[in-house]
Amino acid sequence: MDLIANNLLTILILLPTIGAIGAIAYQAVTRSDEHQKWIALFVTVLNFLISLVLFTRGVPAVGGFEFEQNVPWISAIHTNYHVGVDGLSFWLVLLTTFIMPLSVLCAWTAVEKKKTAFFAFLLLLESAMLGVFVTLDLLVFYLFFEASLVPMFFLIGVWGGKNRIYAAVKFFIFTAVGSLLMLVAIIALYYIYAGAVNGAGSFDFVEILAAMQSGKLILGPQVGMLLFLAFALSFAIKVPIFPVHTWLPDAHTEAPTAGSVILAAILLKMGTYGLMRFNFAFFPDQARETAWIFITLAVIGIIYGALVAMVQPDWKRLIAYTSVAHMGFVVLGMFSFTELGMQGAVYQMLNHGVSTGALFILVGFAYERRHTREISEYGGLANVMPNYAAIFIITTMSSIGLPFLNGFVGEFLIMVGMFKSTILNVTASANWNYVAAMAAGIGVILAAVYLLWLVQRVFFGKVTHAENKKLKDLNAREIGLMIPLLIAMVVMGVYPRPFLERTDSAIKSIEARVMRSAGGAVAKTELDTKALENR
């Protein structure tokens, strides 16, 4: 048991890769690709069970990490394999290991060709994503961040829909462009650190942050801003923040169901996670200065995503655009720089993973039966597939943010956080923080509009197409894989406390870093007085 606990994160990262190799070896030996899905399921479930070991240790102290491992990788350039989990990454790791078995299950019969390769890529993707969330060395982080592109590129390109090639290449190039600039920033930071401590450089997140906090490493405003932007661009593309979101609808729509689920549920979180982990910690001043830009873009994303979703004739594309809107909420909460807002943002990341992941799975079920994504091809499905309809409607409610389901908690926290925020200008005539919060509120209403309208068009009324009359309702596997998601929605909606407690200390330290760092303390008091005067 100690062996597992001491190497927990390494095991989590490596196990899926070993599984992928095993699946390929199995194909090479038996010349059959019928059982690879069992291998994949076994490995992902095992990984989930192992990841539960995370609970055995408490919340790490502020700035600390649990399950840490730090071994030199390429000592010639001082880069280490340094992994660890704190409140910020804790639930994201679990979200990853939780979603992966479900996405294997939803591809159970949907994938008909080249099954070995499909499940191998799925497993490799899990390795890369887990690596992103736990790595504390910038170069290794970059490595995993980029490595996650390749399996997804193949998943979209080989098993995707009609426009898959366009979507796959666009996905790859968009994300690669952003992250390459981050690589430059990472190397630059290495030398800035070397200059600051008068010694060897470092890629280590903890070391660099410590040097910054102790005042040894002070970034000039211009250099700081350039580095901030290099990091932010790569994460903004990943999130995606309006206006660099255009790869997302294509990739989500064309990807096979399992791919869309992983994209929405996990891959997008790499962007918001990166912003919180690196941008806020390394560049608090720049984060504060540019908050108004991000908040504006987030609000635009929320409303734009909702409006575009509303008019989509394509069911899957509609869900894809809801991602733009929902991730806008996450960004809004993060940049409110209040504890509540940031807690909400992290919570909303998990919610979005669960709800939108579930929505994509559900769309996949319908697609598997009818092989079309046109909303107009459906109608009255509630009559023929009552279980399916029920589950879909619950999931929709969770996505809209109905109280007692998970979406509500996240959105509520984010909006309260934004209301309480002091980050935007407070003038005598307007408190722009209120404006942003209220604009986001409109987004919630719009979400209800487009999702409920979707439900109405697809499920209610008479069955308009003869082909739909004989559709089979969900089978045991399909219901079985939805149940964990439904449970998660309810539990997270009713009892969010254990979730929030885990993230609490990490969020507090980020908030303190941003708002109370050198320039921040002054800025905050000024704003507080102004805000008070206005009241």
Added chain:
Amino acid sequence: MSNFLLAQLTTPNADVTVILPEIVVAVAGIVVMLYDSFFPRQKAVSGAIAMLGVFVSALLLVLMWGDSFSGSAWSGMIAHDNLRLSFGLVFLMIAAMTILASTLWVNIEGVPTGEFHALLLFATFGMMMMAAGNDLVVIFLGLETSSIATYVMAGLRKGDLRSNESALKYFVLGSFASAFLLYGMALVYGATGTTNIPRIAASVDSANFPALLLIGSAMMIVGFGFKVALAPFHVWTPDVYEGAPAPITGFMAAGPKAAAFSSFVRVFVLGFPLVAGAQAAGILHETWISLLAVLGIITILFGNVAAILQNNIKRMLAYSSIAHAGYATVGFVGAGLAKTAAERNEAIAAVAFYLFVYAITNLGAFAIVSLLGQRNDRRADFEDYNGIGFKAPLLSFSLSVFMLSLLGMPLTAGFIGKVLVFRPALESGSVLLVTLVVVAVIGSAISAYYYLRLLVVMFFRERAVDWVPPKVPSTLTTAIAAAVIAVLYFGLFSNGLIRKFAGTTPKAAEVRAER
């Protein structure tokens, strides 16, 4: 002075052991040639002799690594340092890969094997002399030896017009560039009174005619720029690469280019260094640094943009090789700006590592292109690769690994190479170099398009016509497998090689940590 000369004449500093690796390669070449004239048509034997020569030479190089470096030998004509050893190893690896990868081509097209292997060894010998030359004259001799052998190799497909065109174009333009280089060397000699690189370095600031030195160095940049294919001196590359037989193209894109880089780096970084408080040297240093940085920027942008437009894979790889020369230049310029000797050695090692990785990746890719191209490389367009991905999974997987490594994706050696060459440039912190690095990463992003295109056609498209995977001879399998393993291995465990190239020993604390 006369005493000095006399001493040199009577007790010549001619330590044969220092250039034993080079000698072994040259002798192997001669043996191959003789063997072929006495026992013609024994392809396997001449290949085996060549491989043996390469292997023994590499072994000698590795053994020499442990030596306490004397700095130079042969009255300062031969340098004996990490630059020479690491590049020498790169060239031998290239030669070995080329021998293995060319077996199929040699068989199906009836190439005169003895000549081919002998030429290859002579070219390798020339390249090794370029890396070892500590004197402009030795470098030039090495360059000509390798160039002339390579001109002939480009034209080995005698019946093919494109191959002839390739050889002739390479020869005419190559000679032109050699002339520039030689003229530049002459001017540098005129200004400093010596052709010995360390002595040039010592006298750049007290040069007779500083202007002469500037003009001379500029001409050398043209000459070397042609050999490494920096834009705007790259115009010959696509035609020459497309026309030459695929295994030779792989060799040309890797070998002579890396060799030219080795001398380029030695002459400029070590010969025209920044001397503290020296004005003339400062001007020279600043001039060549900024000139090369600008050339690097143009090269990267041009190579990548032009590669996008290509439909022929050989041509695409040719343009991509231009872009890669640009990336290597990033590390090169960084080496020029290094503040300490240790930093400089690290930067030079980074360039060597980068070219090592590029060479092995590129040779692997060309081996597959040559295999799939069939006779006369007829099938080398993107559409010829449609849908072969799942029909020949191992070949396609290997080619994908090579493309991803050229693109610089993590977990491949290409990624480590890029990180290494970008590092010294960013370390200097100069605005021009930071711009160069930013251009380089933008170039990498552009390159994603055409490298991925190959993956797209192989895996994402369906094949319209029937296609049977070719039989892969065991030598080719060895070459490709070795390249794939090297690319993946050095993507993960490159520490030892980097340290070896840089000649740095891990500090005690790090050794402990590594255990």
